[in-house]
Amino acid sequence: MVQKADKIWFDGKLVPWDEAQVHVLTHTLHYGVGVFEGIRCYACTDGGSAVFRLQEHVERLFLSAKINEMTIPFTQDQISAAIIETLKVNRLSEGYIRPLTFIGAGVMGVYPGDNPIQTIIATWPWGAYLGAEALEKGIRVKTSSFTRHHVNVMMTKAKTCGNYVNSVLAKREALADGYNEALMLDAEGYVSEATGENIFIVRKGVIKTSPLGSILSGITRESVMILAEDLGYTVVEDRFTRDELYCADEAFFTGTAAEITPIREVDRRVIGQGSRGPVTAALQDAYFKVLRGENPKYGQWLARYSF
Ligand code: PPE
Numbered sequence: 001m002v003q004k005a006d007k008i009w010f011d012g013k014l015v016p017w018d019e020a021q022v023h024v025l026t027h028t029l030h031y032g033v034g035v036f037e038g039i040r041c042y043a044c045t046d047g048g049s050a051v052f053r054l055q056e057h058v059e060r061l062f063l064s065a066k067i068n069e070m071t072i073p074f075t076q077d078q079i080s081a082a083i084i085e086t087l088k089v090n091r092l093s094e095g096y097i098r099p100l101t102f103i104g105a106g107v108m109g110v111y112p113g114d115n116p117i118q119t120i121i122a123t124w125p126w127g128a129y130l131g132a133e134a135l136e137k138g139i140r141v142k143t144s145s146f147t148r149h150h151v152n153v154m155m156t157k158a159k160t161c162g163n164y165v166n167s168v169l170a171k172r173e174a175l176a177d178g179y180n181e182a183l184m185l186d187a188e189g190y191v192s193e194a195t196g197e198n199i200f201i202v203r204k205g206v207i208k209t210s211p212l213g214s215i216l217s218g219i220t221r222e223s224v225m226i227l228a229e230d231l232g233y234t235v236v237e238d239r240f241t242r243d244e245l246y247c248a249d250e251a252f253f254t255g256t257a258a259e260i261t262p263i264r265e266v267d268r269r270v271i272g273q274g275s276r277g278p279v280t281a282a283l284q285d286a287y288f289k290v291l292r293g294e295n296p297k298y299g300q301w302l303a304r305y306s307f
Contacts, residue, residue, distance in 0.1 A: 002124050005090040009082050009121035012074070014089055020120060027103035027115050032162025034102035035064035038196075038256045040126075041087060041305075043094045044293035050302035051087070051097065052256075052291055054080055056219050058099075064158035065101055070117050072101055079119070080303070086121045088307040096126035096257065102161070129196075129257035130180055135284065138264030138276055139180035139253075141194070143242055144170040148184035148192035148214045156214055167195035181253065183242070183266060186214040190239040193218075197253035197261070200224065201245055202279045211237045220254040220287075223301070227286045230297075233279065242267070250277030260284045 008020035028034035037060060041051040058076045065072050072079070083097055099121045106115035130139050146169050149156050154163050166184075174182035174195075183199070186192040192214045193199055198221040200209045207228050209221060225235045245251055249272045251263040260283055262276040276284075290298045 005092065005123050007086065007089050009086045009119075011118055011120075012082075014086065020122070022102075022118075023105040025105040025108060027105065027108075027112050028161060030108070031103075031110060031112075032160070032165070033068055033070070033112065034100060034161035035061060035068055035070065036098060036100040036159055036161060037061045037064075038159075039083070039097040039099070040256050040259075040291075041092065041095060041097060042291045044302075044304070046293060048293075048304055048306040049087070049093045050291070050293055050304045051083065053219050053223065053301050054083060054303040057256075058083070060159065060217075060219070061099055061101065064160060065117075067155045067158040068160060070101060070103065072117060072119060074119065079121075082121055084303065084305050086123055087305060090123050091307055092123050092125065093307075095124055098122045098124075100161075126257065129255070129259070130253075130261050134180065134261050135259065136262075136276060138262035138271075138274075140178075140265040141181050141183045141263050141267075142174050142177055142179040143267050144173060144182040144184050146170045146173070146182070146184065148186050150187040151214060157212075157217055159216060164195075171195040183245075185242065186239075189241070191242055191245055194253055194255075194258075197255035197258045199245075199263075200252050200254065201240065201248035202250035202277065203244075203248050205233065205279070207233050207235045207279065208240055209235070209237055211239055213239070218254055218256075220256055220259070223290070224254050224260065224283055224287065227290070228279075228283060231282055231286060246271070248272065250280050252280045252283075260287055 007014040039057045101119045104116040104118045107113040170182035198218040246269040253261045
């Protein structure tokens with residue numbers, strides 16, 4: 001169960017958690033056209049807290065809305081301020097933030113007409129996405145029987161609710177088969193991403209990640225690419241196959257929820273030494289230092305707050 005917070009921000013008002021409700025004829029509930037974000041905030045080493053890359057997440061929410069022809073009746077600054085306000089009122093020093101913009105009730109049918117465009121911001125404490133041991137020991141992954149979205153079927157640059165039907169199908173299958181996460185291939189058969197994470201491989205010191213095509217343009221992905229270059233690694237965005245992944249020295253997933261999660265096994269093949277590799281560990285270390293406010297170079301990635 002999600003741990004309840006005091007309030008949820010709902011179209012400009014902070015309402016009690018249990019009262020943040022919608023009508024059953026909410027358009028998005030039927031047709032899936034809604035957009036959301038997943039953002040994390042962390043307690044910093046020097047006291048206080050910080051939202052990681054708040055501006056980039058809010059910008060992506062608005063771009064997702066634009067792609068889906070939804071006009072959010074707030075500015076990006078208003079949504080950013082609302083996120084900080086919600087965290088403060090809920091006294092959440094570390095956790096997860098879920099803004100969601102959806103099409104409300106009004107007309108039914110695929111054409112949403114002038115139904116209201118509504119926005120909520122919920123927050124809750126959320127530990128390691130793939131389990132407490134995953135960050136250290138790595139996870140077991142299986143190539144999914146479900147193909148990731150084709151660029152002209154779903155708009156992959158939008159974090160659209162409906163896009164996640166594909167993710168839920170793949171995740172259920174992977175878990176039922178005894179794995180921790182599903183690896184998804186694109187419509188041409190190249191490695192795309194996971195159900196809620198981007199993927200990286202490391203071979204002979206070179207880091208590779210799938211190009212922006214069928215994947216969500218992950219904010220963690222971009223951050224990790226920047227940090228890796230800082231550490232002196234070469235980072236390449238290029239498509240690769242599942243057998244290239246099998247032969248990698250290291251592999252890991254990135255995402256707001258998953259952070260940087262090592263992959264220790266894919267389709268029964270052990271990746272590298274079968275444990276977190278040195279490049280993955282170095283990147284985790286650099287990433288967590290930034291999140292905790294320990295690297296002044298990336299202070300601009302943190303929206304600081306306290307209560
Ligand atoms: N791909 C997908 C499909 C995806 O959902 C995410 C985030 C990413 C890549 C990584 O993006 P970013 O968070 O900007 O680095 N997945 C979110 C939802 C997870 C969930 O189960 O809900 C997240 O990590 O918040």
